[in-house]
Amino acid sequence: MLNSNPQPKKRVYLELLFACAIFLLIITILPKDLSWSLKATIGITAASVWLWVLEPIPLALTSLLVIAALPILNATSLDTALVGFSNGSTFLIMAGFMMAQGVNSTTLGKRFANYSLIRFGGSIHGVLLGVLIAPQILSLFIPATAVRTTLLLPAVMAVIISMKLSQNSNIAKLLILGLTFGACISGVGLLPAALANVLTADLLRNILGQEIYYFTWLKITWPIWLFMIPITWLVLPKLFPPETERLEINQLRTELMQLGHLSTQEKKCLIILALTVGLWMTGSIHRLPTAVPAILATVLMGLPGIGIIGWDKLKDIEWGTVIMIGASLSMASALNNSGAAAFLAGKLLSFPVLQTGLSNPLLVVVLLIMLTHFYHLVVTNISTVVLTLVPIMLQIALKLGINPLLVAMTINITTLFGFFLIVQTLPSVVTYTTGIYTPIDMLRAGFWLTLASLIVTVITSLLWWPIIGLN
Numbered sequence: 001m002l003n004s005n006p007q008p009k010k011r012v013y014l015e016l017l018f019a020c021a022i023f024l025l026i027i028t029i030l031p032k033d034l035s036w037s038l039k040a041t042i043g044i045t046a047a048s049v050w051l052w053v054l055e056p057i058p059l060a061l062t063s064l065l066v067i068a069a070l071p072i073l074n075a076t077s078l079d080t081a082l083v084g085f086s087n088g089s090t091f092l093i094m095a096g097f098m099m100a101q102g103v104n105s106t107t108l109g110k111r112f113a114n115y116s117l118i119r120f121g122g123s124i125h126g127v128l129l130g131v132l133i134a135p136q137i138l139s140l141f142i143p144a145t146a147v148r149t150t151l152l153l154p155a156v157m158a159v160i161i162s163m164k165l166s167q168n169s170n171i172a173k174l175l176i177l178g179l180t181f182g183a184c185i186s187g188v189g190l191l192p193a194a195l196a197n198v199l200t201a202d203l204l205r206n207i208l209g210q211e212i213y214y215f216t217w218l219k220i221t222w223p224i225w226l227f228m229i230p231i232t233w234l235v236l237p238k239l240f241p242p243e244t245e246r247l248e249i250n251q252l253r254t255e256l257m258q259l260g261h262l263s264t265q266e267k268k269c270l271i272i273l274a275l276t277v278g279l280w281m282t283g284s285i286h287r288l289p290t291a292v293p294a295i296l297a298t299v300l301m302g303l304p305g306i307g308i309i310g311w312d313k314l315k316d317i318e319w320g321t322v323i324m325i326g327a328s329l330s331m332a333s334a335l336n337n338s339g340a341a342a343f344l345a346g347k348l349l350s351f352p353v354l355q356t357g358l359s360n361p362l363l364v365v366v367l368l369i370m371l372t373h374f375y376h377l378v379v380t381n382i383s384t385v386v387l388t389l390v391p392i393m394l395q396i397a398l399k400l401g402i403n404p405l406l407v408a409m410t411i412n413i414t415t416l417f418g419f420f421l422i423v424q425t426l427p428s429v430v431t432y433t434t435g436i437y438t439p440i441d442m443l444r445a446g447f448w449l450t451l452a453s454l455i456v457t458v459i460t461s462l463l464w465w466p467i468i469g470l471n
Contacts (some may be wrong), residue, residue, distance in 0.1 A: 012233070015056035017049040033163045034343070038170065040075035041338040043389060045331055052384050059381070060098055060320030063327030076334045084329030090199045092143060093325050096195075096224065097317035099276075102301035105309040108266045111259050112138070113155035114252045124171060124242040125233070127249065131156060131178040132229050135186035139193040141273040143294060146426035146466040149183040153431065155252060160436070162251040163191040166416035170240040176436045177240070177445055181232050183427035186222035187416045189225030191217040192280055192290050200412040202292070202329070207336060208404055209393055219468055220409055223460045231452045239445050265308045272300045272308075306443070327381055332387040345395035365410050365461040369454050372414040382415045382421040406470050417453040419446030 030039045044066060051062040063218035070081035072174055084090060100177045103109050116134035131152070138148045156175050163198055165172045187194030191201060191214050191407040198414040201212040262270075279286070279293035301307045302314045335341045349355050349435040376385050418424030422442055431437075 005461075006450060012056040015054050016052070018052050022050055023047045036340070037075050037278045038340050038343060040073045041070075041340045042344070044069050044073065045073055045335060045340070045369045048331065048381055049388065051377055052381055054402075058320060060323045063320075063324040066331055067326045070330065070334055077336065080333055080337060081330050082326075083333050084326040086332075087202060087329045089202050089325070089329060090322060090326045092192070092198050092291040092294050093195050094317070095291060095298045096143040096147065096192075097321070097371060098153075098314050099273075099294060099301065100142060100144060100297040101300070101317060101417075102272075102307075102309045102313050103142065103151070103269060106263065106265045106269050107259055108269050109151040110154065110254065111262075111266070113152045114158075114256045114259075115157065116152075117155055118249055118256065119313060124174065124245055125237065127159065128174060128178050128236065131175055131232055132182040132185075132233055134226075135179070135183045136189070136229065139186040139190050140277055143195075143198075144193040144426075145183045145187045145194055146184060146430055147236050148180060149430045150426040152179055152183075153434070157248055157434065158251055158255070162249075169243065171242045172436045173441055174236055174240045174242060175419065176431050177235055177441065178232070180425075180427050180431045181445070181449060182229070183417065184253040184416055184419070184425050185228045185232065186227065188228070189218055189221050190214070190280075190293070190414055194416060195210050196382050196386050196412055199325075199329070199383060200289055200390060201410050202391050203387070203394070203410055204334065204405065206333070207391060208409055210405065212405075214280050214282075214290075214306075215284065220405075220465070220470060221413065222454050223464050224413060226458050228449075231456070232449060234317045235362050235448050235452065236445060239448070240441075247366065268306070268308050271353070274295050275300075324381075330389045332391055335388070335391050341372065341391040342395045344392045348392065349396060349399060350392075355400070358396065358402060362462075364402060364406070365458055366454070368407060368410040369414050369457060372411045373420075373450065376415055376418050376424060377420060378420075380421060382418065385415050386412060388452060403470060406465065408462070408468070409470070410461070414453075417450060419450045419453075 006145045020250050023046070026038045026043040026046055030042065047070075048062060048066045051057065051065070052059060055062075057065075067081050070076045071078045072236060092414065113134060116137070117127055117130045120130035120133075131371050134152050135145075135148045142148050142151070156179050160169075160172045163171070187197065189254040191197050191212065197217065201217070203359075204210045204212055276293045279288060279296070280290065283290065298314070301309055302311050354367070357363045372385070372389065375389055379388070390411055394404050395410060396402075397404040416425075420443055422439055428442060432442075461471075
């Protein structure tokens with residue numbers, strides 16, 4: 001979440017001073033023969049990561065500070081400091097939020113959520129399967145894991161409330177954690193389904209000149225996406241045995257009946273979403289960036305007569321996230337343009353263990369997964385993980401002759417499986433507000449699902465990726 005609880009003023013200023021100290025320390029200890037822009041960029045990156053992790057001030061405010069610091073400290077020009085705001089990823093997240101506003105202005109989301117849970121019957125395992133599959137289907141249309149979670153959460157809570165389940169109920173935990181992990185998994189398979197995916201695709205384009213399209217992404221990720229769903233479905237009931245095998249879903253049936261037939265607004269929304277998905281799927285033909293169909297969908301949703309929502313409501317989105325993404329992309333660009341990413345890659349390669357591990361085809365994926373998980377535990381924001389780790393690891397891949405796409409995809413997929421801490425993914429941040437599960441519950445389930453994701457990713461890298469040339 002971008003707006004944290006207000007911190008005591010003394011603590012805020014201490015953490016800001018410590019960020020300044022980090023910057024000064026880094027530019028002091030780095031070799032004198034390095035260029036100022038390289039040293040300043042590394043210093044700003046380290047200081048900003050510190051502020052993004054501890055959040056003494058809102059993330060968006062830190063992002064604006066980064067934009068100002070880059071030209072003030074002569075790390076880069078103002079044009080480079082603002083380049084992230086001309087990036088497709090920034091506009092995709094903006095348009096994705098606006099599309100969600102459009103969908104929420106109709107009853108389409110509620111209709112879909114209720115139908116998804118009813119469709120799989122009244123057994124706990126059936127409803128859990130519905131909870132897991134629903135975000136996968138929504139990922140076709142809604143490019144944000146947090147938004148998909150928000151759309152489905154009311155229907156899941158309706159089941160819990162109708163059964164008068166306590167917050168300590170295993171069934172309640174099962175369903176809410178199922179939604180949490182299901183939403184995270186839903187970001188894996190499709191390029192527009194998660195912001196991290198689009199950020200990674202942009203980095204590959206900017207650094208390597210390599211384009212990744214809708215079906216290319218799906219071809220790489222489908223085994224991991226497909227197998228993590230049944231694994232989650234089997235693992236969660238073992239960890240949280242349900243008190244009963246039947247669930248009361250009559251309230252959902254009643255609500256669905258009250259909605260009646262599809263309204264004109266819902267039909268318009270479906271047509272716009274279908275057009276958007278069609279354009280995403282045919283990206284390799286028309287060569288439009290992923291953000292363009294989403295922007296077009298936003299325009300169509302807001303047009304008088306054709307649209308489904310007024311501009312006043314359409315623009316009521318989380319602008320702080322948009323600012324953070326733009327600033328993060330600018331910082332990633334500065335890391336590459338200044339040579340900082342290449343320098344840091346060289347320093348990492350000075351560790352013999354790391355170089356040996358990354359040079360071994362059998363160990364490279366395992367090592368990348370472990371490195372990414374460790375980094376993600378420290379730097380909890382997914383976008384920051386991708387935009388700071390991927391450029392450095394791409395430079396290492398180029399130096400060692402490893403397929404850069406293999407490196408980028410492994411890191412990207414691993415960040416989406418941030419199952420240990422609540423703050424690691426937005427779906428967990430959204431569902432934790434229900435108060436139904438504890439951080440220990442998350443950690444308990446997250447350990448086994450993280451282990452499962454590691455095994456599935458490694459098996460995919462050994463059996464499937466070589467077949468499609470990703471090795």
